[in-house]
Amino acid sequence: MRAKFLHGAVLWTFLFAATLTTGCSDDNDYKDVDGQKPVVELIADHIHVDPGSELTLTATITDADGIRSIRLQNAELYLDKTIDLLSIYGEPLYSYELEYAITLSEKLPRMADYPIIVTITDVGGRSVEHTIMVSTDNDSEKPTIKFAAEGEFTTLTAEDGTVPFHFIVEDEQALDYVEVSIPSLELVEKVDAEGKTKFDGVVRLPIAQSGTYDVKLKVVDKFANEETTTTSYTVKVVAEMPDFQKMYLSDVEDASQLTSDVFGVPMRIERTGAYTYKANYYSQKAGTEIYFIPQKADIYPICFGRDPNNLNKLVSDPSIAEPIVLEQANVYYEITFNISDNSYSMSTYSIEQAIDPAPHEFGSISLDTWNNGGSWLQEFYFGYMTDAPKNIQRFEQDNINPHLFYLKSLSLKANTQMNFIIHNWHHDNWWDYCAWYVDKSEGADAVYDPEVFGYFSDENAVHVNPAWQGTMLTRQNKDWAKPTVKTAGDYKLIFDAHLGRVKLIPVDNK
Template sequence: MKTTKCFSLLLILLYLLSGCSDDDDYSDVDGLPPTISLASSTIQTEPGREFLIEAKIEDKDGLRSINLKNAAFQLDKTIDLTLDSIVYSFDLSYKFKTAKTLEGDNFPLEITTTDLGGRTTTETITVTMDGDFTSPVFTLAPDNDITVLLKSETRLNIKFTVEDDKALSIVYINIPELDYSQEVTTFTNSGKALVYDDPLTLPSKLATYNLEIRAVDKAGHETVKNSIITVSEMPDFPKMYLADVATVEELNSDVFGVPMRIERTAAYEYKANYYNEKAGTEIFFLPQKSDFTPICFGLDPVDNTKLTDDPSIAQPIVLTQANVYYEITFNVQTAAYNIKTYSIADAIDPVPHKFGSVSLDTWGDGGSWLQEFYFGYMTSSPKEVVKFKQDATNPHLYSLSAPLALEAGEKMNFIIHNWHSDGWWNYCTWRVDDSDEPETFGYYGNFKNPLWTKPNTTLDNWAKPTVKQTGSYKLYFDAHLGRGKLVRE
């Protein structure tokens, strides 16, 4: 009896020394709860953005699990660490994306870890929605090259608008050759925007100046805009544009296409072809895209048979006929111009087949394959073409029925292409002259209307413009002109 009691006491003592465990292979080493070393106790993000939760978690007895929890995020994630061998140290690196509709400024996110002995430790990270990840954006900015005509009084308006999604800190404006240096620290729209307009008198001599505008936000992100200002006699502009809008804001609120690029036909000579939907449309011609200054070609108020380049007196050219194409030729040296019209029926485009028809000579061998022929906006595959709507009055004119929801900073990637159930087949398609700043759409298709004599473009450029302002945009395309525009609704 005495021997039995001693044996029982020995078993109890051995059990207590070995520790308690749910696992046959487990025994306490130090009996202490696990440790959590946070990479940071605060994470800055914003609604709809992915963020990273990082921490080093250790326990000498072995880790069982890690739980991440926040009710507002609908986050309750448990990571099981007992699936393989015993884990004594774990580098937590967990990505999580909040909902765009999330409301609130800061949120406690709990990290709770449990060891194999059942002991727990909890640390809290504060997740705030005040993160700044975006650089300032120039929604209106001078062109890369600015020409100022030499006058008895030579003037240039330095004009731009810069915005930041959170808050601007400082904006620098410098023209070193003129000792022109400005720093702006006062902003509108709760510190998010600057509208700058400074009329500057330049020396009346041939010269070249460098303009730099540098915008910095509160987080230190910066955006720089550089322009070369050339004071000269009337130059032979390599590019010219037709503006059919009334304000500088409208010139700059598009993704591309406004103002519309026109054709340079010879030295100092230009030709504009334009479809006029409504009588009374007013137009000007501009050698710069972003402003009506410093040069704007319009009717001379003293002599309407000529054009003037002075934006302070230029009057609009008024297009009086609706639903016709206009052709306007002009010479910037002589100021002479000529206007004529031609009908929609006389306009030709390269489209090889009736839009919306169901009989198509697929391989050009006289056969037919029944499918609906159409083309439209394509971002990935011809199987996923978003169909254009053809205008009821002008069959050369197409548009997307539904607007595109685009975000500031988004880089697009698209072409205009025919639909085909088999995938790639360039029956009827267009590419652009410049991916980053598309101005013209060249026909790239294998088949085309035999009356269309212009050669196909050899540039296989997808349109990849960057969106400046978040908004809803409508895409329009004129197959006769080879011109498209993406403008805010």
């Protein structure tokens, strides 16, 4: 810790005092004028700082009899400084502007308090004490909105005439409140963030009438550092449950993981008919919890989970829906459900019963390159390809489930548009023997936000097990995947050849 006396203040005080009555340095030579203790006006009695920063103790001190000395003390800051005004000026001062600078150690812990005792003594020996609290809890950073869903969402008005709006906000020190508003309705809802550093909250907005509404989110921390954002969250309120054309399976532990991926999260499932869906999912660990959601970015405003009042039924309200728990590990689950009557059923099948279209055992030397009975045998594998088959980044196969493959580290830059397929390796460059593309017949979203990968082969799929029920692509409807990376970082690619599902997620996501 470094302490210094601000000489500019001393000079100003000296000039101010020059017009005042002077006397000798012996206290006994000074006569009382009012016999009162010094009066101290602290400019700030609580200072918020960062460790390692400089702060200034400021106060206005007056005494009709004359100020003798000012003492500043705090043992933890190694501060014990006496400013003897009689010694400095040779006479008493009747008014003094204190400005004393201190530089704190960078090693001081955060969120700690250091009371500095300020003792002022006049020439009559009368003293007064004040405390200036120094706290290493400064918060100069604005709070951040870690998650607020984007896009248009369809929601049902609850029985109480409200719809939910979900958000996750953070601050390095302490959050004060979150404000959610719908300007078109002149509606403002304020939520106390309880001084937390991370607040996962839901506001129920009183919207009873069907329509489309834009939502605005504002976050304020305890130091009034505001972060305001107008989200592109558009709430479409309807009276009856829609027949969603797309449905997704969510297995994430945190809602922010629904948007931290490049693509593939949540997992697209199959729509089998009006209001009915089928999900096939590989459970790697016992106790995996899943929900079904019609919107990709959040479990709000509609989330299908088990009804706590009837575990044989589903419920769509995320505030009460319980997860569907997959009790077994290393098996595939098949779940069918109907969102009209909220019925659902579950069954399992083994890894051995699962079928994928790969024509050979991964890593085997069994491929007849030219279909002539054995020439040019080579190792069979496939992987992530952005250029040509001889430049493939080979997948790592799961040691339990042979249908599951990984690329464990892929460094990507923000705003990069990817261009890739999953393809077999070939030493002589191109050969569409075994590959997975996206289905461009589903529209641009299939290419730029890939959800389902289909199998393609120039061999007309004669080598594919006919029991495999996945998506087959033709030359006319296949395309390369072209998602855009939102956030720079290291990602892992996970591919299930049985399901035809690929996801690209941050390496630190579970």
